[in-house]
Amino acid sequence: MSLGPIFFCCDEGYAAPFATALRSLAEANMSNWPLDIRVLVDASGDWTRKVQASLPEGAAIIRWHRIELEAFRKFPTNRHISASTFGRLFIEQFVTAEDKRALYLDADILVLGSLEDLWRADLGDNTLGAVRDNFDNDLKFGKTPLPETKAAPRVTDYFNAGVLLIDLPRWRERRVVEKAFAYLQNNPNTPFADQDALNVACDGEWxxxxxxxxxxxxxxxxxLARTPDDLRPGIVHFAARVKPWNFAYWNQNAGFYDKVRDRTLFRRTFAMRQIDRLLRLWGPSRRTLGQFSRTSRLAAKTLFSRTQKA
Ligand SMILES: [Mn+2]
Structure with missing residues (x-):
């Protein structure tokens, strides 16, 4: 069966994780080759060819579409997220009338199984299919697990926008992009950028x-390495700040991730491995230093306010 179009948004800074995500997708979905991949980028370059060449022969037909992100740069995103996150809002411009559905995937993922069941998922008369975000329940109980969740929009249920199965006719008919953009205009400091906007635009309709x-x-x-194949999730999403390709911070899935990356043209060179080793040593001391400077700043502030009162 044909799977897709499958959309990604990416920029040069994310080329290595993206190539790794694509490689995992291709390897886990061989019976659907050639995969229909469409990538929304704000600029192309050598890296796009390198990503393409990171896939086995015949695995996918990749179309690269340039999008204009200028209108979105004024909206802040989390420190580890670039403006290309807003690319999701351009999907409907790069589909044909025959495309009834589109699958959107973040680039910070690994695909570990066949996506056929996801592609066929029943959406009822909803605009999209998505997975509930971890903090949805906390919000309902008035808890805010992360300080930034305090300002997240209160919707019926809150989803994570890293994986979206989109019903294209409904997406257009319900003017999702227009509503999302209006939300961003009125709430430019919303903590989770277009994910918040999409949650508002699709409230109760996912x-x-x-x-x-x-x-x-x-x-x-x-x-993941110790989890048997059949118990592994279809898609793992490394949504936290700590990424398995960032060797400055210890995480238990770095080796698992790196094995997939090794099969792309972005495999780490000997020199990169040495640098990563140093970063790994520097990482904890950097954290300690950060803590030290925060503590001393706080102490200085306390002292200063006491002096003033006196
Ligand atoms: Mn993500």
């Missing part, structure tokens, strides 16, 4: 998919 399709934050919770 279907909950099994956790299996967007298994978030496994970096810290589950050791």
């Amino acid at each position: 279907n909950e998919l099994g956790k299996h399709w967007n298994s978030v934050d496994f970096v810290e919770k589950i050791n």
